[in-house]
Amino acid sequence: MNLPPAAARTPTVRGCAVWYAPSDLTRLAEDRPAGAFDPADTSSFEALLIGAALTEAPERARAAGPVSRVTATAPPFLVPHGTADTIVPFAQGERLVRALRAAGGRVEFRPVEGWRPSVGGTAGGGRRALLLRDPRLRGPGGKGIIPASAVLSRPRGAMSHRAANLPQLLGEARRWFEDALFASMEAAGEQPVTTAQASVFAMLDAEGTTVSELARRIGVTRQTVHQAVHGLIGMGLLEQVPDPGSARRRLIRTTAEGQRVHERAQAVIALVESVLAERVGRAGVDAVRAALTADWGEPPLVEAP
Structure with missing residues (x-):
C-alpha cells in the first residue's frame, strides 16, 4: 500500500475490536503447546505474512506484531479471547492487553472461559455479541454505539431444501451429517473441531500423511491444512x-487420543x-x-445450452 506520510493522515479509527488475533509473532512458539507450532516452518501463515520463516527474519517478525506498534495515542480496544483457543493462544491476547495498558491506552479485556474458535461457536453452542461501551466510539450526538460482534457459526438445523440441483443437495446433506456429528460429539464431552479439522482426520493415512498431500486430497491450500493441523496438534489429537x-518432510498422524476420538466419531x-x-x-x-458408490466414470464434457 502507498500511504501518505503519517503527518498528512487524519486519524479516523475510533475503536478497535480484536477477535483472537496474534499479537507477538516472536512468542507464538512459546505460547502454543510444545510441538504445536514450528517457527522454522516456511509455509505457516506467519511466514507467508513476513516472507520468511520466523526464525530466519526475527526483526520482521517483531515488526509484524501489533505489540511492537502500540502507542499512547491508540484508540480504545476491545479484546475478547477464548481461554481454550488452540490456534491463536490465549496468551497472545494477554500480551496485547499488557502492551496497551503499559502504553496508557484504554482497553477492555474479555476472556471467554472455555471457548475456542470452531464450527460449534462459543462454548455451550450460543453466540456472543460484545459492545465496546466507550464514549469515543459513539456516533454524532453520542448515539450509535459501534458493536464488535461476529457470527461464530452457521445455524444448526434441518435441511432447507432450497437447493435446486443435485450438487447443492449433496452439499446440504453433508452439512446435515456434520451438524449432527459435531453436536453429538460436543454433547458427549469431546473437544469441538472445525469442518476443516474433521476433513484432515478423514483424509489421514494410518502411517501419516504430508500436509501437501492432505491439501491435495481435501482440495484446499496448504496454508488451510497447516492451520487445521496446528489446532489439532494443540488439542493433542495429531502429531x-x-x-x-x-x-x-514431516508426516502428520493421529495420536492415541486422536485415534480414540476418530473411532468414536465413526x-x-x-x-x-x-x-x-x-x-x-x-x-x-x-x-x-x-448411487454414490457406483462407478460414475470420468466427468463428462457436455455442450452448454
Missing part, C-alpha cells in the same frame, strides 16, 4: 513425525445414519449409498 522417505456417524434411515426409510438410504 508431527519425521518422514522415513525424506529428511526434509460410531456416531453410524448412529446418525440409522436415525436417518428411521426417518426416510432404509431403502432410501441404501439407494443413495448405492
Whole structure:
C-alpha cells in the first residue's frame, strides 16, 4: 500500500475490536503447546505474512506484531479471547492487553472461559455479541454505539431444501451429517473441531500423511491444512513425525487420543445414519449409498445450452 506520510493522515479509527488475533509473532512458539507450532516452518501463515520463516527474519517478525506498534495515542480496544483457543493462544491476547495498558491506552479485556474458535461457536453452542461501551466510539450526538460482534457459526438445523440441483443437495446433506456429528460429539464431552479439522482426520493415512498431500486430497491450500493441523496438534489429537522417505518432510498422524476420538466419531456417524434411515426409510438410504458408490466414470464434457 502507498500511504501518505503519517503527518498528512487524519486519524479516523475510533475503536478497535480484536477477535483472537496474534499479537507477538516472536512468542507464538512459546505460547502454543510444545510441538504445536514450528517457527522454522516456511509455509505457516506467519511466514507467508513476513516472507520468511520466523526464525530466519526475527526483526520482521517483531515488526509484524501489533505489540511492537502500540502507542499512547491508540484508540480504545476491545479484546475478547477464548481461554481454550488452540490456534491463536490465549496468551497472545494477554500480551496485547499488557502492551496497551503499559502504553496508557484504554482497553477492555474479555476472556471467554472455555471457548475456542470452531464450527460449534462459543462454548455451550450460543453466540456472543460484545459492545465496546466507550464514549469515543459513539456516533454524532453520542448515539450509535459501534458493536464488535461476529457470527461464530452457521445455524444448526434441518435441511432447507432450497437447493435446486443435485450438487447443492449433496452439499446440504453433508452439512446435515456434520451438524449432527459435531453436536453429538460436543454433547458427549469431546473437544469441538472445525469442518476443516474433521476433513484432515478423514483424509489421514494410518502411517501419516504430508500436509501437501492432505491439501491435495481435501482440495484446499496448504496454508488451510497447516492451520487445521496446528489446532489439532494443540488439542493433542495429531502429531508431527519425521518422514522415513525424506529428511526434509514431516508426516502428520493421529495420536492415541486422536485415534480414540476418530473411532468414536465413526460410531456416531453410524448412529446418525440409522436415525436417518428411521426417518426416510432404509431403502432410501441404501439407494443413495448405492448411487454414490457406483462407478460414475470420468466427468463428462457436455455442450452448454
